[in-house]
Amino acid sequence: MGTDMAAPGQPGCTSYDAIVIGAGIQGSFAAYHLAQRRRDTLLLEQFFLPHSRGSSHGQSRITRSAYPEEHYAHMMPHSFRLWQQLEDEAGILLYSLGPDAVLDAVTLAQRFPGLRPCPGEVALWDSSGGVLLADRALRAVQDAFRRRGGTVRDGEKVLRIDPGAVITVTTAAGLYRAPRLIIAAGAWTNAVVAPLGLRLPLQPLRIDVCYWREKEPGSGGAVTPCFMAMGLPYAPHGIYGLPALEYPGLVKVCYHHGSPTDPEERDRTPPGSPHPHIALLSNFISSYLPGLEPQPAVLESCLYTNTPDGDFILDQHPKYSNIIIGAGFSGHGFKLAPVVGQLLCQLSLGEEPSHCMAPFAISRFPGVLRAAL
Ligand SMILES: Cc1cc2nc3c(=O)[nH]c(=O)nc-3n(C[C@H](O)[C@H](O)[C@H](O)COP(=O)(O)OP(=O)(O)OC[C@H]3O[C@@H](n4cnc5c(N)ncnc54)[C@H](O)[C@@H]3O)c2cc1C
Structure with a gap:
């Protein structure tokens, strides 16, 4: 959907309630939760979907509740409920236990x-514990997002982000504006956030x-x-x-x-x-x-x-509170993606997050702010 805002003599610009960069499992779930809350959302992906260049491809991922860290153990029952919800909605099997x-x-x-x-x-x-059917799950959440009115634009690499009360995102194909942005760019996160003056230890x-x-x-x-x-x-x-x-x-x-x-x-x-x-x-x-x-x-x-401590990064940009970053899933993020997506959505809407966010704060890493490129 989106609203066209082409000013005379300017290239077309479409406005949304929210933009998500990265259609891996984390960005796709963040977009799904935004669409579930009736936010007109654009999901941007640099490669044509499906692709195998990032972290979310392949047919299988392990899921389990047994976690040495309490914060993930607490999140897993919630994640299972959300996986079940998606499975019911999609009408297909997404995991076996x-x-x-x-x-x-x-x-x-x-x-x-x-x-x-x-x-x-x-x-x-x-x-x-068991197997999550990864490719199938990724497709299911993207389909559910589309069914709720969300827009996926693949083969569109984000080239530039102009922060502000309304953020402008420039891709090779167009200009998009929204009051909130979620960056879930996987291994490319630092390339995306460097121009915003941030260097994360990824x-x-x-x-x-x-x-x-x-x-x-x-x-x-x-x-x-x-x-x-x-x-x-x-x-x-x-x-x-x-x-x-x-x-x-x-x-x-x-x-x-x-x-x-x-x-x-x-x-x-x-x-x-x-x-x-x-x-x-x-x-x-x-x-x-x-x-x-x-x-x-x-x-x-x-x-x-990977992050140095193996914990995810789920937080606002330290300077731009309407830009939310989800990164550093350190090889164990797939099973938790439904909750991660919900937390990113809650952060972007200014809602109280459903879990304690302290383990995921950017502030645990000193010196990450740089001069914007
Ligand atoms: C071999 C392997 C095994 C794993 N096993 C497990 C497991 O058993 N259990 C488990 O829970 N987890 C597992 N994981 C981890 C899990 O798969 C990852 O944590 C998860 O897929 C990360 O998703 P993501 O969305 O952050 O990244 P990605 O899937 O990489 O998505 C990021 C997306 O952003 C896009 N992007 C980047 N830059 C731009 C740009 N400028 N413009 C537009 N788009 C952009 C990329 O193209 C990409 O599609 C495993 C990972 C691997 C690699």
Whole structure:
């Protein structure tokens, strides 16, 4: 929708109640919540949708309630309710979950013949844990946004933001104005906010997304639950896996760390070791998932955008209170996107946020304000 405001002799300018930059999962949910509150909203995306250049593509993400940090554990039941709401609205399945228990090594191996834990190791089974169908979820929230009257303009990179009581956003194709702006630009956030005098401590990382083939098709090697390896004596913290879903017989096992990159250069092969964590994953596969080939059958890429403390950034711009920033999801933001989107929407409308925002404040990082470019 939007309202055309073309002054004589000026390029056309369309006005909205709100503009969101970035149609990844966070920006899409922020736009959805704004549209749900009947705000005429424009969602701008630099690439044509769907795309695989950011952080929200792929078919699967882990969801879980088990979180070491209390603030995320408190947000998860809320997030599940909102996922359920979207699932009902969209009329399609967006996630699948499992039952509850603590399993010792023997029970775990009996239940999941593909997993070979060491004696004495235990698994905590989180009944709220499971797989979120990521691509499907992203499409569902964007469709729901459109159904509520929202406008998506893809293939339109934001080139310039002029702050003010009414913000002007310039893309390669047009000029848009709104009294509030949400920036959810993933690994490109610093490129978008630098001209607004802000430099956030965000580190984009290229993540190797690895899929491992069953040695003997149908032997049970691919039968695994979602798992996260923590505190194991013979494996580093942060290896995680998901059952075969994207590709038949191929289990997704990845490392929760990556190599620093520029999002524009993600696919350029870095000098030295191009995939530094494959050996570590291969060792893990040999020990814990012996039914799988210890070399990846498929290797894809994705981007994390990490903060120094691993907590998200959800806050107003320190100088422009009508510009809200959602960034730094540090490789664990998908499951929480429905709540993140709602918090970004609440911040932009001046509403009381539904959760404590202290862990997400920009002020926890000193010295982020610079001279505007
Ligand atoms: C391999 C991998 C596994 C993961 N596993 C999990 C998991 O199991 N569980 C979990 O909860 N989370 C997981 N995550 C994290 C989760 O996927 C991310 O936190 C989430 O997708 C981040 O979404 P986003 O919207 O911030 O970023 P993005 O999806 O990157 O969206 C940002 C968008 O902004 C657009 N943009 C940028 N600049 C501009 C501009 N100037 N103009 C217009 N548009 C612009 C980009 O093109 C992009 O589409 C994983 C991530 C990866 C990479």
